[in-house]
Amino acid sequence: MTNILRNGWLKDLSARFFAGLFMCVSATMIVMAGLHFYAGFAPDNDFVSAVIKAINDLFIALATYELAMGIFKEYRHSDEDDLFMSIRRTVTRFVSVVVIALVLEGLIMIIKYSQLDLAGNLFYPVGVVLAASFLLIALGLFLRCSRDVV
Incomplete structure (x- = not known):
């Protein structure tokens, strides 16, 4: 094996x-x-x-x-045995795309709800944008904590 x-x-x-x-x-x-x-x-x-x-x-x-x-x-x-560097690059790239997608999705929801006069539902897109912010902060913490491992 x-x-x-x-x-x-x-x-x-x-x-x-x-x-x-x-x-x-x-x-x-x-x-x-x-x-x-x-x-x-x-x-x-x-x-x-x-x-x-x-x-x-x-x-x-x-x-x-x-x-x-x-x-x-x-x-x-x-041939690349540096697992930490590989994971660090992959996680950074993927989470970056997800954060961008979430922020754009939140902005689109804000525009959609404002056009349809559904101001009471604005806490959904605000939650999406806040979740993207926390994900970005977590990515920054991950990169900072894994900096010394590489």
Whole structure:
């Protein structure tokens, strides 16, 4: 079993499999974004809601694409044995994309609720933006605490 892991072909195969799987999810979400955007041009649909759905799908596609690229880059080659540096880069890249997606999602929700005069529901997008802020602070703490390990 250690020869299998030492040769790296199992690690390479599983990295390619999971990266491909997340790439397929990302591509599917891009297609769904296009369909939601196209559906917004129908006379009985609200165009703004369709654009918001398309943007949400694109956020998910971006996050899954970034996860796929992180897996492919970090786990494909077995010659790098610095596990902490690899995890640090992957976590930073992925959490950064998630924070950006959450902040943009919160801003879109604020715009949507203000257009629909639903000011009572504004605590949802504020909660999303606060959660993204705490996630960004946690990422900063993780990077600061893991700085000495590398």
